[in-house]
Amino acid sequence: MVNMLNYDVIVIGAGHAGIEAAIASARMGCSVALITMEKKAIGRMSCNPAIGGSAKGHIVHEIDALGGIMGLIADRTGIQFRTLNKSKGPSVWAGRCQSDRKLYSEEAGEVVFGTQNLDVIEDSVNEAFEENKKIVGVKTEKGKEINCKALIVASGTFLNGVMYTGTDPKIGGRFGERAAIGLTKSFLDMGFVADRLKTGTPPRLKKNSIDFSVLEEQPGDENPQPFSHRTDIKNFPVLPQVSCHLTYTDEHVHKILEKGFDRSPMFKGLITGVGPRYCPSIEDKIVRFADKPRHQLFLEPEGLDSDLIYLNGFSSSLPEEIQFEAVRAIQGLENIEMARPGYAVEYDYFPPYQVDLTLETKLIKGLYFAGQINGTSGYEEAAGQGLVAGINATLKIQGREEFVLKRSEAYIGVLIDDLVGKSTDEPYRMFTSRAEHRLILRQDNAERRLVKFGYDFGLVSKELYNEFKKSEELMIQGIDFASNLRISPKNINGFLASQNSSVIGNGETISKLVKRPELKLKNILETLDKSRFPLVEPLLNNEELLQKLEIELKYEGYIKRQYELVEKMEKLENTKIPLNYDYHNLNTISVEAREKLAKVQPRSIGQASRISGVSPADISILTVYLKN
């Protein structure tokens, strides 16, 4: 047959999920075809030019520890780095960077094209094929038929995407790009259920038309921190650093926007998909919080060479002329030129109860969904799923054991467990409050939590892993040293007094002393005789390690409590439910719970207990039946 191609894995879509999936799979030894409509659009940032943020920064660190590429690319192309929440405790410290949109995509493209076993095919998939509930291949728009053992769908907002600026719908997945038609039908025919979601993006402004002199400046951190362990800290940041700016809407701006409400596709009911509550359009904010006189807006640079500014906080699908008039009423933007208006995009997603914790669909073996197709929003959430899907597709082909991260191991674990168990009917975004084990899922320990997996899969180099092991050894020695060495009052009281910390009567361990809020580990170590304690020198010379060690010691009590809770929950997680368990005859369980359980098909009692609508009594009864 003409045009007949064979690959182990096909990945549809070269966004943040798709590239992580394709690269991981190829590096693990599979032959991979990455199909994208446009080679130049690899790793393109559809929405704001930024990576990280609260909980998202955590995910980037996790991706990096597992051997993914997002952190590395963000480090290479970041033009402003900040650590959020620095005034709070270490578990909510979160890295965030502004990225040069163009460079990010170019850099991602370079990594993709430089990966062995990975072919990029410029095309669009119209149809997917299964045989006996197993995926076998796809057919493209250009007529190619490609066979595969696994298919990973990371199609973003492109499945039947429709964009709105005002009441005129335009078919497309992203500004200036086509939508993917046909693939949804293929999946519906296989028995999947699809629904619609909505998301939006704000207008892009011409930089040279903004009066920055009247705006509040927001610079990056003085001491910027990278996401990736593979980034050379000595040559970081790579690019020149720039500032963002802040401005606000006011009631006059709101009045102008209101004039366009009769042409709002949202308010007119043209868009039926549910949008994200944490990222509403400006018109939504005005309506829902009518008493709020102003809304904060961030002017984010799109790149070093770019003449565009991203107006974060002003997402809108109102008619272009209304957006234009309103933006011009904002302080500093009076003479603005709008490069393009904001728009809303509505797209197909497959409610994620249809996938398993490996992201393989429950219905069709070898078929994996990752990213917005599962109802998530955000580059980081997408990339985390892409990586897990790529790894699992490969492990299955290679006959190896599956890879499922626990809720107590990673935000990525929380993300996928939430998706599968609770499903979602709005675009799902990660928050630190979604993690019940938040105190142990920190950026600083992401490597300690996850690098072993990355190394096992061959995604983390031996060199990097050895480096980690060396630092881990020092860490353990450090904990041991701090917990056992007692410092005598005469050696430490002078220092304590100088720090306004109460003096001690008996010898005290470093671990105990460092729990005092006013004391720093570094300063305590500095009081010790370096010739007597050879460990002090290497600890003091390793700033990153010193901080990790301090966190472990300072918050030891809380961290220990959290691990105890994890251990308690583990028993429930380990109580397995057989595959395809029939819930329909369990008359003593409520009808709602039975339906939910049958839909989700949880793997364990722990997972079942998190499904909304399933009560503790239902769980209790289920354990009784399971025993039977």
Next chain:
Amino acid sequence: MLYSHEDTITAIATPIGVGAISVIRVSGSQSIEKVDSIFRGKKKLEDSKSHTIHYGRIYSQSNEVIDDVLISIFKKPNSYTGEDSIEISTHGNPLITQKIIDALLENNVRLAEPGEFTKRAFLNGRMDLAQAEAVADVINSRTEVSLHGARNQLDGLLSKKIDLLREMLIHSSSLIELELDFAEEDIQFVSLKEVKEEIEDIIAEIEELLKSYSFGKIVRDGVKVALVGQPNVGKSSLLNYMLKESRAIVSHIPGTTRDVISEEISVEGLFIKLFDTAGIRFAEDDIEKEGVERSRQAIENADIVIYMFDVTSDFGLELYEEIEKTIPEDRIITVANKIDLGKDLSHSADAEISALTGEGIPELFSLLKEISLGSNIYTEKSAVVSSLRHYNILKKAKENLFSAVKSIENKLSGEFIAVDLRNAENLLGEIIGKVSTDDILNNIFSKFCIGK
């Protein structure tokens, strides 16, 4: 919260407050070891055979004797649950059973869920499927009922109250979480001082509920009344009169003349345990000292003391002041007796009676009831805690909230406060069968303008 089936569990197996003996059941792999740690008999239970009975004493953590008991050992698989099990037979006094349960809880045994012993019996293959269906019914009905408020009115009110507290807690948590996840937003963050005040309000409400437990207990288990006074003021006459008036004498435990005599009577629907401290005075000889000590203990353990004096004689101020040291004044009822001999009172009294003619005794009964039930603080519209399980959960929730307040006082960052708030929220959810889902985020999105 879901429980593991490997825990060791306990519950009172006999109806509370009824019968001469109570049976406490303990089941689980550590049951023998756990009971051993509070039991002292001739021989360690660990070293004893299955299906044997042992006499000994149960001790509290502070090493006080709680009761003389009989212990039956059932080793797996030949027990009701199929696990190692213990049955403790105690005297039928709710205070004793409660203390023994407390001692077990302190040793990390936990209270059983409804139907849990039966469930374990099934899980361990001691029952067939038909029986298992019945178990499911038991588990279901009990929890379903509590969910839909079809239980008695008291429990319905409690559920409502807990639901309200949980909502308050979700609000406080939202304020904390808001600052953690949405620090970049243009929101007026609430000061931690305000959050602290909110949490303290919830603690106060929980304390109120915890207090209601003693009310619930009094209704269920009775109120302990010690009868005190100098010799010959007429205590025995009053006791006899009360026994005569009382419709049901539950039990009569005779002691020696120097012992405390205890009677259980029911007055106007109130269950009263009467302790006649016949021997109390400032004794010189050793034998009497022992009796006096027991009387003193009876006073210490009493909910209410009736202090009786003879209107024709002196008040006995020295003795009264002694009693006032052990029990607050508002829990003492002063009773002037022998008013049939004249009403010239040198001392005012809360009640004036004649134990001989019965004059004034109905008023005394009313007073007793009023004081026992806390002056009608708990009307029919108040939420009242009546289950030990709920009581213990609320106590734990209170501890968590205290810890959250402490974290705020120590200026710890929000995520440490949040840990305790989350625990407390889960505990309250346990009582009303609600599982924590996305309530906090939902609350944040509905109340605050999020989204840059």
